[in-house]
Amino acid sequence: AQSVTQLDSHVSVSEGTPVLLRCNYSSSYSPSLFWYVQHPNKGLQLLLKYTSAATLVKGINGFEAEFKKSETSFHLTKPSAHMSDAAEYFCVVSDPRTSGTYKYIFGTGTRLKVLA
Amino acid sequence: EAGVAQSPRYKIIEKRQSVAFWCNPISGHATLYWYQQILGQGPKLLIQFQNNGVVDDSQLPKDRFSAERLKGVDSTLKIQPAKLEDSAVYLCASSLRLAEETQYFGPGTRLLVL
Incomplete structure (x- = not known):
């Protein structure tokens, strides 16, 4: 079975520092x-997705993530945090099923706090 | 392109009452999902439709929850009777077709059961 683990439930960064x-x-x-x-x-907004093309994926609002098969990781990064980035972030793996459909498996979420 | 629409945005009811939520997916999207998101947790799939047929309702508490998508477009999710533990955000999502992985989410309906 597929699963995802978000390693931090809360992350705090200062504005202008990397995420x-x-x-x-x-x-x-x-x-x-x-x-x-x-x-x-608000509802969930798609930031980016990896579907077996380039391992470095660029998303909206300056976010990007790198797929590393050897480390089984898909970490999300941003060079410089903005106050508007404060939110909850979910990592999701898509689980293919025999019916030909896909089921989303959600991580538990990481709450990002951006300090002024 | 309009996104996924949901209404109402907020609802407060007493336990044992009934409530219904409405979802209008992105135009042309054949697959529709309902999720329940309890505070502090990730969303949990309740039911998935392909057009007006149910693909997966294994996590839907069928003794009190029901959902329909009669014309393959709009969908309603109903809870009857509601329990305190049903307090959550109910998210609707849609995708273009059955084999499309990317889902697009609506703003959600926040339900509080007193």
């Missing part, structure tokens, strides 16, 4: 991986 949100996955297939962001009282 690193860690995600490890477990998969018996070549996985598709996603990062979503959820601002307070």
